[in-house]
Amino acid sequence: MKQTPLQKRGIAADRIVLGCMGLGGTWDNSPETNEQVLEAERAIDAALESGIRMFDHADIYKMGKAEIVFGQALKNRPYIREQLVIQSKCGIRFAEGEMPGRYDFSKEHILSSVDGILSRLGMEYLDILLLHRPDPLMEPEEVAEAFAKLKESGKVRHFGVSNMNASQIKLLQHYLPDPLVVNQLQMNLHHIGWLEEGVLVNQQAGTSFSFPESLLAHCQLENIQIQAWAPLAGGLYSGRELSGQPESVLQTKKLVHRMAAEKETSAEAIVLGWLMRHPAMIQPVIGTTKPERIRSSVDAIRIAEQMTREEWYSLYVASRGRKMP
Template sequence: MNTIPLQQRGLAASRLILGCMPFGGSWDRTPITQADVLKAEQAVDAALSIGINMFDHANIYTMGKAEETFGRILKGRPQLREQMVIQSKCGIRFAEGDVPGRFDFSKEHILSAVDATLGRLGIDYLDILLLHRPDPLMEPDEVAAAFGHLKAAGKVKYFGVSNMSASQIKFLQRSLPDQLAVNQLEMSLGHLHWLDQGVHVNQQAGASVNFAEGLMEYCQMERIQIQAWGPLAQGRFTGRSLVGEPEHVQQTAKRVERMAQEKETTPEAIVLGWLMRHPAGIQPIIGSANADRILACKAAEEQARQMSREEWYSLYVSARGQNMP
């Protein structure tokens, strides 16, 4: 398989990413426990043992405790930092008193959020900073000023976005001297809008698809790394109870299990390999703190290389619950 866009930019990033959203315990202000740190460290070690060196954070994950937990791991094992590609996100703010939850791409917030993230992680720089979700009040020149300050200060190497359309990326990019490196999107066998948007061109069925037109093609043409959050579809095809799920979902789970048995691998490797088989060079983000589940993803890249066009389509058509063409 070809190198992924991040590798083409000189970042030694693994094809799989460990998402650190579960780190730090509950989504509240309760203190981090030693058990929380130990569980996270076991997850990190599991990831490293199967070649994952890239770790995804956001300043809001478990109210900041995910980054703090990761920082405690790095404090005890500082040699790990130079082996890792670390990215985080900012731009989502929780409700405060009478002020509602909101998005904030102001220069002041971006700068303060990055400083807080670096403090919690206990590191000097982020490899990548992503803007978490589109802010309707975004002013590209103000974002550019924040990014320029962070890069000049050596606090961030590369910048990207999450959940943005091609037009939103273009609108922001016109003010930036450096090309955005990443767009992070929900993508899985259980969330197929990113594929359906393309195959439903000039079809009535496309009216129900909620995905920005041309986004996949734009990111590929501009060498923007597409990262997939939720790639395991919350375990829907890898062993989760499917009571009450539609028949086509249950049948797809059985198909995944049969393929895994035939290929002597895991359902997780099949599901992730299906995503990675796409020519966009997608990086799936495994959002788990379960070491065993992380280890089950080991063969994903190998399964992507081996997966035939017919096998790929068999999973896609089964998961969408509707024949093609």
Template sequence: MKIMPLQKRNISDSRLVLGCMPFGGEWDRTPYTQEHVVEAERAVEAARSIGITMFDHADIYRAGKAEEIFGRILKGQPGLREQIVIQSKCGICLPEDTLPTRFDFSYAHIMESVDGILKRLGTEYLDILLLHRPDPLVEPEEVAKAFSKLKASGKVRHFGVSNMNVSQIQFLERSLAEPLIANQLEMSLAHLHFIDQTVHVNQQAGTNVHFGEGLMEFCQTQDIQLQAWSPLAQGRFSGSSLDGQPERIRQTAELVQKLAAEKETTREAIVLGWIMKHPARIQPVIGTANPARIKACQDAERQSELMTRDEWYTLYVSARGEKLP
């Protein structure tokens, strides 16, 4: 699969991204096993077999083990690094001893985090570095200093954010030498705030929507690539147990199954196709290591093109569980 030059909008030609959070076993420092390595290798192979060339990491995933395992894969396949796009994130500090989870966008933490990421991955550079979650104590000048040094040294080629609103992005960009190119947010049929924010203008129901006013439009006009984490919603609409799920989820899962049967495709392709139908050209980050589920996503882009407005709105309203205003 040919990799397109990295630009603000076209981070890669891969409409889907494989999220590597499942790699590495437990969320602690328990050593990973050879079985975990094999599982990750099979996931990467499955992803590449359906044209995925972009892989998403974070320094905290499985306490760094996800990146370590991916580094072993890169080492075992010379030439692979130049064929793929690797994205990672920093800024979250996991609990330790008496300390709680906290966020850190300081110069020292960003620089130390990137060095750790590169060492675990066994690579000299990251294609993209995202700031993971907003840090209330952020000083944009420190972020800018870190980004400039990382860019100049060749350690990071492009920068973005995750889980940020318009004001937070603008606040950072005032100090940065170049624009942020990506924003990764939770978006799915089970997490509809990104659509509800659009339709609830001047509506009382809008007071219960928490996505970020104007965020979709801002990212589109600024050519910031929107990425969706948890786009399959833990499989709620594509085979996971529906025990305890609300009626709207059950009803939508049945609708997804019906559409998949009619279109002779998979439920995963319908769920992802619904997200990708949005004109923002959202890039889903699928978070599974199961090769079968990864391959089931192959038809997503085609289904996004085939999906009609009526089908899109039917899925949306079903998942909402109530009619539009």
């Protein structure tokens, strides 16, 4: 079977990642609860039973509570750390008093963030650390110093980025001895700028998409794993109640359900399989906390392998709401 960019680097990463932003209750400083730990246990169990051993976090998710409940859930489960691939992110800071919400890639902040992440997760190391969103004040030499220290101390094994364009990645990479291994971006069957940017080359309509030009090709050339956040489009095509949606969404949802019935699979597997059919070997980071949705997502691996060009284009064209140019 074709390997993903992470697998080519010897990182035991699965085709699908469980995103943990939904764990830990509410976005506030209320203490975590036993029920939230149980919810994390159920999600982790469903993931591992389905063959997903890779988990995505960020220091900010639920103000740190997502990592806390995940760490506590693992304590109650004797999983061997080496069998899991754990990734987290840093670089976003919330507003505090007079200080605005901001991004911070300073060495001091990166180092202290990783200490906080490891302590909340109850772990000795992270497999991958991502910089969450580009900081306009980034000093690449300073980031390189922080990464070197984290690698030397054994706290982080690999580094990556999120929401960055190709030039930002090239700039940072210039100062790093090790390759950036991941770029995590919003990509799904609804948010299709990542395809439109390439399909509408030299057309006015192609300039109106927010996906950075040539980023997909850059990541493919440099063997950078593209991870898709919001890959289920929040359930838009797979079951969430809809009202006031455009005709293209309704038609796409209908097609997703028809294909799911024909292929005897779930709507989630069609939506994710469509993303994974792309030759970049995109890794969806699924954000559901529901064990049944986690289980029904993994059939996407089979669906991606079997999806024909015609089926893939039918879904793409339905989502575009107009034929290919």
